[in-house]
Amino acid sequence: QVQLVESGGGLVQAGGSLRLSCVVSGVIFSANPMSWYRQAPGKQRELLGVINRGGGTNYEDSVKGRFTFFRDNAKNTVYLQMNSLKPEDTAVYYCNRGPTPFGSWGQGTQVTVLS
Secondary structure, eight states: OOEEEEEEEEETTTOOOOEEEEEEEESOOSSSSSEEEEOTTTTTOOOEEEEETTSOEEEEETTTTTTTEEEEEGEEEEEEEOOSGGGOOOOEEEEEEESSSOOOOOOOEHHHHHH
């Protein structure tokens, strides 16, 4: 069964940066495209983009130019580098297969951006 463990969230001032990590187990990580998602209070979970098996990426307009996905297939880990953070980026962030997620989710990691 797939397990997804996100980490790296926290409090940050607007304009700041954070790097999130997600360790994946229970599947062949290198065979799966991965995504980062986020869910803000009272809103639906939002797909932020996709990193394919070879490391190619595409992003939703809301984060394009500010967020970058990386993956290390040797460590079964996908990363999210977030720069120029805005208060509206405040949410719980999750990783999962993208754009079609696995059936289960990790606990997520909370990111709070202070204005």
